[in-house]
Amino acid sequence: MRRLTPDPGPTTVERQLDEYKPWERPHEDRPFVAVNFAATVDGRAAIGGVSGPIGSAADTAMLAGLRTRFDAVMIGAGTMRAERYGRIVGDQEQRERRERLGLPHDPLMAIVSGRLDLPWDAPLFSEGGQVLIFTASEAEPPDTATSLRVVRHEGKVDIAAALRHLRAERGIRALLCEGGPRLHAELQAGGWVDDLFLTIAPKLAGGGAPRILEGELPAAAELELAWLLEEEGELFARYRRR
Numbered sequence: 001m002r003r004l005t006p007d008p009g010p011t012t013v014e015r016q017l018d019e020y021k022p023w024e025r026p027h028e029d030r031p032f033v034a035v036n037f038a039a040t041v042d043g044r045a046a047i048g049g050v051s052g053p054i055g056s057a058a059d060t061a062m063l064a065g066l067r068t069r070f071d072a073v074m075i076g077a078g079t080m081r082a083e084r085y086g087r088i089v090g091d092q093e094q095r096e097r098r099e100r101l102g103l104p105h106d107p108l109m110a111i112v113s114g115r116l117d118l119p120w121d122a123p124l125f126s127e128g129g130q131v132l133i134f135t136a137s138e139a140e141p142p143d144t145a146t147s148l149r150v151v152r153h154e155g156k157v158d159i160a161a162a163l164r165h166l167r168a169e170r171g172i173r174a175l176l177c178e179g180g181p182r183l184h185a186e187l188q189a190g191g192w193v194d195d196l197f198l199t200i201a202p203k204l205a206g207g208g209a210p211r212i213l214e215g216e217l218p219a220a221a222e223l224e225l226a227w228l229l230e231e232e233g234e235l236f237a238r239y240r241r242r
């Protein structure tokens, strides 16, 4: 892997993330928020309904590396239904590495769901760790082997209140949002995304798959490029909100 900017030269995912310490930069009323997406050159965020076929092994390494550097990970229900997550940091060695950095053993997994229509047989709900669901539904979740808490909101999930809850009630300093496109739109519309990690895979998908952001923004968000990496034609960008 090479770094194209700043300071062009050879690098690795590990070296790039080594100095990346989002937990040191919480806001007073919400966590530091980063979003991670992979897209094709034609801007699609899914191939065949899922994100897995977009990125390479280097993209998987970037995602796994990011997961070791945040207190919590957040996804929308659409992403949970499509991707059927398992335990967010599945590897014991990586969980121990988190602890050495002063992060909780497992990242808290936060899911935003209107209807609480989730794939309860997905491995996330049986493999351990901690799940927190923000929902507008009054339905009761089933019993799960993984520890599960539910925070209920009226009508729809108030994302600003959810971020405040994560900071004030759960001590979350840094939150990694892994999508999907509609949750991303809400986070950007609120001005709450500090960093955007975007992998651009040298592929075209076509079809009607969503882009990385699906929804209205009050105004175009201005970004600046914090770094750009390349490996075998795949680009790894990190943008900051200007």
Ligand SMILES: NC(=O)c1ccc[n+]([C@@H]2O[C@H](COP(=O)([O-])OP(=O)(O)OC[C@H]3O[C@@H](n4cnc5c(N)ncnc54)[C@H](OP(=O)(O)O)[C@@H]3O)[C@@H](O)[C@H]2O)c1
Binding pocket: 036, 037, 038, 039, 044, 045, 046, 049, 050, 051, 054, 075, 076, 077, 078, 079, 080, 082, 083, 112, 113, 114, 115, 116, 117, 135, 136, 156, 157, 158, 159, 178, 179, 180, 181, 182, 183, 184, 186, 210, 214
């Ligand atoms: N390429 C990538 O990096 C990447 C990353 C993530 C996802 N994806 C792809 O994106 C697709 C899924 O897209 P999506 O837009 O449906 O995903 P999403 O944003 O994860 O999910 C949308 C759902 O989240 C819930 N939600 C979001 N905001 C809410 C609020 N304020 N209040 C209540 N509920 C809220 C709703 O759930 P309910 O339906 O339960 O009401 C809504 O239907 C999949 O194909 C997935 O593979 C790609």
